[in-house]
Amino acid sequence: MDSPSVILKGLHTIINEPDILITDYIAIGGIGATFVNSGMLTLISILILHRLKININGISVAAVFLMSSFALFGKNLFNVWLIIIGVFIYSKVQKEKFSKFIYIALFGTSMAPTITELMFFIDQPLLIRIALGIIIGLSIGFVLPPLSSFMLKVHQGYDLYNIGFTAGLIGTIYVSLFKSYGFVPKSNIIWSTGNNTVLMPFLFLVFSSMIISGFYMNGKSFRSLKKVYSYSGRLLCDFVTLEGFGITLVNMGLNGFMGMAYVLLIGAEFNGPTIGGILTIVGFGAFGKHLRNITPIFLGVFLGSLTKIWSISDPPIVLAALFGTALAPIAGEFGWQYGVLASFINSSVVLNVGVLHGGMNLYNTGFSAGIVATTMIPIIQAFRKEENN
């Protein structure tokens, strides 16, 4: 793809440029550097899980894929560590093993752009920027464990990107404080185009190999796929534990093809953010998502495009559909019509909450999905109780 020197230069650019939403690393660093960044973060995540002797299950797969996917547009080899160390410090203060908080640490790197912004882009002397970056980064990691656990009660597990919801709130508070001191993050949309002929075959190969491997691991059958589809997807829905790794791999591959098909159908580009969105759907194919509960989400965004002022292929809307599958459990539990409605609403909410955290929370759709789920679930359940009575 690219020579080592071009990759190194690209990695340097990726680390030194702002990472706030939406920053496509393919546009700023090139395909080679972007995929090296993603590959290395993936391997490091797997190594961390291995060293902590974590048993690999659905949530492990989701966590690793989230690192891979967001390493295409926001997380890099420099900006993820302070948050992870912050979680580590929390575990030591609580006198608990760090391994108990590992998923919170990995998922929590959603706020990695904050570190880059503070260290490189505020108008302060170098030492102050470094000190601020360290303090803020560590503090984000430190508050994430108790907050993220608590937030699960708010949406009751119907927002799969719980950390996105939590990080959105944390980011809102931090950015409000930053603005009070004159620092206003600049939003941008950096979006590469023209790479479909290179990236599509790569994705096709990856997802095909998942389906084929899963088929063979599952005793050369697609047995249990129907059972996978019977789950609502609400947290905690670990397909690896529930139905086995083989059929989970098949499910992940099918989810990948669904994501690809959606991007192609709407005429969008395959780039860092969209591949990131597809890989997130794939990763959560081990932890809640399947074709039955993600299809209504795509449909909801499509219906929104028919009546709202935006186009379905606008970059933020493409991501709203791909990442809006965080609301898949609503479709899975209550029916496709509620999934469509949740997605229809979310596609508007997601466009308006990014300003609260200044684009520093990469899981912005997780934040908006948490707001939508928190609002919709009590209402749906109240009417359901009335129907049952």
Next chain:
Amino acid sequence: MLSIEATNINVNIENKADHYIITIKSDYSEEKYKRIEKLMRALTSPKTEEIEEYYWELTGESDTDTELYLVGMMVDKSEISIVDNMLELKLYKCK
């Protein structure tokens, strides 16, 4: 238990020196035997501390999901047996 049409449920909690034992005994409907198999699978999930630490707040929050797999991942040991048409669950949780 209600999902297996239990009509007589007894719950006992023992507070031992270093662990708790929760014992649940109930009758069940033969027609719901498949649910008991699902219950057995769920409660014998391996204990997973990292999932317990993060997701424990989800327990008891849903009207629609029994969250049995989460419970299975949170307990240290579980024993399930059927004796004389009575289902007995024993869940062990270390302090």
